[in-house]
Amino acid sequence: MFEKFRKPKKGPVAISEEEIVKGPIPNHIAIIMDGNGRWAKKRSLPRTAGHHEGMKVVKKVTKLASRLGVKTLTVYAFSTENWKRPEDEVNYLLKLPQEFMGTFLPELIEENVRVRIMGDKDAIPAHTQKAVDKAVNDTKNNTGLVLNFALNYGGRAEILDAVNHIVTDFREGNLQKKVDEDLFSGYLMSAGLQDPDLLIRTSGEIRLSNFMLWQLAYTEFWFTDVLWPDFKEQHLLEAIYGFQKRGRRFGGI
Ligand code: FPP
Numbered sequence: 001m002f003e004k005f006r007k008p009k010k011g012p013v014a015i016s017e018e019e020i021v022k023g024p025i026p027n028h029i030a031i032i033m034d035g036n037g038r039w040a041k042k043r044s045l046p047r048t049a050g051h052h053e054g055m056k057v058v059k060k061v062t063k064l065a066s067r068l069g070v071k072t073l074t075v076y077a078f079s080t081e082n083w084k085r086p087e088d089e090v091n092y093l094l095k096l097p098q099e100f101m102g103t104f105l106p107e108l109i110e111e112n113v114r115v116r117i118m119g120d121k122d123a124i125p126a127h128t129q130k131a132v133d134k135a136v137n138d139t140k141n142n143t144g145l146v147l148n149f150a151l152n153y154g155g156r157a158e159i160l161d162a163v164n165h166i167v168t169d170f171r172e173g174n175l176q177k178k179v180d181e182d183l184f185s186g187y188l189m190s191a192g193l194q195d196p197d198l199l200i201r202t203s204g205e206i207r208l209s210n211f212m213l214w215q216l217a218y219t220e221f222w223f224t225d226v227l228w229p230d231f232k233e234q235h236l237l238e239a240i241y242g243f244q245k246r247g248r249r250f251g252g253i
Contacts, residue, residue, distance in 0.1 A: 014234070015241045021068060023244035026197035028072040029065060030219070032211055033058070035203025035227030048092045053229035055096050059104055064233045066111050066145040068240070072193050073147050076211055080120070080154030094124055097151065098131040105135055112144030118189035119153035148193065155213035162187035190215055198243045200236075202228045220246050 036050030043049070058075055065073045078093050085093075101115075108115060115135040124132075132151070165187050169175035177183060185191065195215040201207075204225040208216065222239040224231075 015237045017064075017068065017237065020237050020240050020244075023241075025069050026220075026240065026243055027070070028074065028194050028196040029070055029198045029200065029240075030074040030076075030196035030212055030216070031061070032076045032199070032201040032205075032209060033228040033231075034201060034205050036229055038203065039227040039229040047089055050227075050229055051089075051093055051096060055100055057229060057231050058100065059107075060233060061231070061236055062108075062113065062145070062147055063111065064236055066113060070145055072196075073145060074118075074150060074190075074193075074196065074212070075148070076150045076153070076209075078119070078124075078151050078153070079210060080152060080157055081210065091125075094128050097128050097149065101131045101135040105138060108135070108139060108147065109142070112142045114139045114142040114144065114146050116146055116148045116193075117151055118148060118158075119151040120157070121152065124152050146193065148190070150211070153189070153211075155208070155210045158189050159214060161189075185214070188214060195219065198222060198239065200224070200239050202226050202231055218250050 033054055036054045037047045038050070039053065040047050040050030062073060077097065082093060083090060115132075117132055117136060121129055121132070128151075132149070162184060166175065166179060166184070185195075190212070195217070196212065196219045199212075199216055199219045200222045202224055204223070206223050220243050222242055224235060224239070226235055
């Protein structure tokens with residue numbers, strides 16, 4: 001029954017950037033970058049090698065998304081559940097943002113990309129926080145693509161956090177209005193961003209894994225068997241091409 005969510009059986013659609021920009025480009029693309037471990041295992045490499053290769057793919061995808069005029073790209077870099085992994089892997093994953101920013105920040109600035117973070121930043125190591133804060137600060141006046149890192153992020157924690165903030169604001173007399181969808185969205189970590197139009201998950205897994213539970217209510221889902229380190233520009237174009245073929249009704253007819 002999930003087959004219809006998968007890419008068409010005919011195989012990859014060779015679609016060019018020039019062709020894709022003639023159709024609607026999703027304003028916000030969110031990606032669950034899965035399959036790094038399996039990619040490494042297939043090559044008898046440590047899992048961390050898969051994460052490193054995955055980081056390089058984020059660079060390529062960011063550049064293409066920026067060229068295509070995507071407004072926001074959210075990448076699930078570390079979930080609140082990822083702490084359950086072996087300590088070495090956790091440490092490596094939490095060091096990657098530092099390497100990413102260290103090697104890529106000048107290009108991000110040149111590309112007019114604004115970096116943003118959503119997640120519980122306080123629990124991540126100080127060196128990572130520092131690198132991330134610098135990237136956010138150095139790009140804060142950029143007006144192009146927003147590259148939003150979900151880092152130590154969990155959808156349920158985000159919703160609970162919003163509810164608790166609302167309760168506090170209400171108790172302290174700072175909130176008199178009825179809580180509606182817009183107001184609630186403003187309390188989420190994604191405040192100010194549009195909800196994703198397109199969600200991509202790689203590696204053949206078909207689940208949300210606690211990702212943007214509120215924001216994905218009307219998002220189009222695109223699942224592919226490609227492992228994240230193997231994800232190429234062409235796969236992003238293919239996903240957007242699939243998105244352009246969907247009829248979005250938002251509950252209407
Ligand atoms: C899931 O693959 C992936 C992650 C838990 C981490 C994703 C992180 C990256 C792609 C690195 C990007 C980081 C930056 C800073 C740009 P998995 O390890 O669960 O793979 P598996 O299911 O094959 O084991």
